[in-house]
Amino acid sequence: DGGITQSPKYLFRKEGQNVTLSCEQNLNHDAMYWYRQDPGQGLRLIYYSQIVNDFQKGDIAEGYSVSREKKESFPLTVTSAQKNPTAFYLCASSPEPAHGYTFGSGTRLTVV
Amino acid sequence: AQSVTQPDIHITVSEGASLELRCNYSYGATPYLFWYVQSPGQGLQLLLKYFSGDTLVQGIKGFEAEFKRSQSSFNLRKPSVHWSDAAEYFCAVVRYYGGSQGNLIFGKGTKLSVKP
Secondary structure, eight states: OOOEEEEOSEEEEOTTOOEEEEEEEOSOOSEEEEEEEETTTEEEEEEEEEETTEEEEOTTOTTEEEOOSBTTBOOEEEOTTOSOOOEEEEEEEESSGGGOOEEOOOEEEEEO | OOEEEOOOSEEEEETTSOEEEOOEEEOSSOOOEEEEEEOTTSOEEEEEEESSSOSEEEOGGGOEEEEEGGGTEEEEEESSOOGGGOEEEEEEEEEEEETTEEEEEEOOOEEEEEEO
C-alpha cells in the first residue's frame, strides 16, 4: 500500500547534537512538507519542497535543514542551533496543495 | 495573510449527542478548506475537504462540514458522536504563493472528549 513512512517513531538525543529524521513516500507525490507540532500550537511549517533538488523555508526554519535528492525522500536535520528541538515532527506529501496532504505517523524527538 | 482560527481548545460531549466544531478562516479568494483528525501520537487523517460547488461537504466517519462565505466559517458537524471520535481536530486552508505552489496552514486544534 502507498503511504508515508517516518522513522524512527521515538528519538532521544543529547543537547548540542544534530539529528536527522527520515521521511519516505511511495505515493509519487511531487510536494513534501515538514511540520512541527507542540501542544496547543497546532502545526507549524518548517520546510517544504515542490520538486526534487528544490526546497523552501517555511515559517519556522531556523535551526533546521533539509535535502530533496530523490522524489521519495525528504529528510529533516535538527541542528544544535534549534533552541527548543523537543517536539513532535510530522512529514506530509501531496500531488498539489488543493488535494490536501497525506501524513506520516510522526517522530517524537526528545532532547535531554 | 491567510489564517485559521479554531475558537474552542477543548470540547466535551456525551456519547450520542451532536457535535459542532468551529473554524473561521481569513482568505481573500475562494479558499480550499480541510478538516483533519489526529489520535494521540499519530499523524493526521483527512476527514473532508471543500474547494468549490456544494457548500455542504460529506466526509468519512459520518462527519460533514458547511462552508459559509458570509461568515468565513467552515464548521465540522456530526449528528451522533461515538466514543471513538475522541481525538484532536484541525481545520486547515491552502496558502498559495503563486501558480499551484502553496501549503496548508492549520488552526491550533480542538480536542474532543466524549463522555460515556
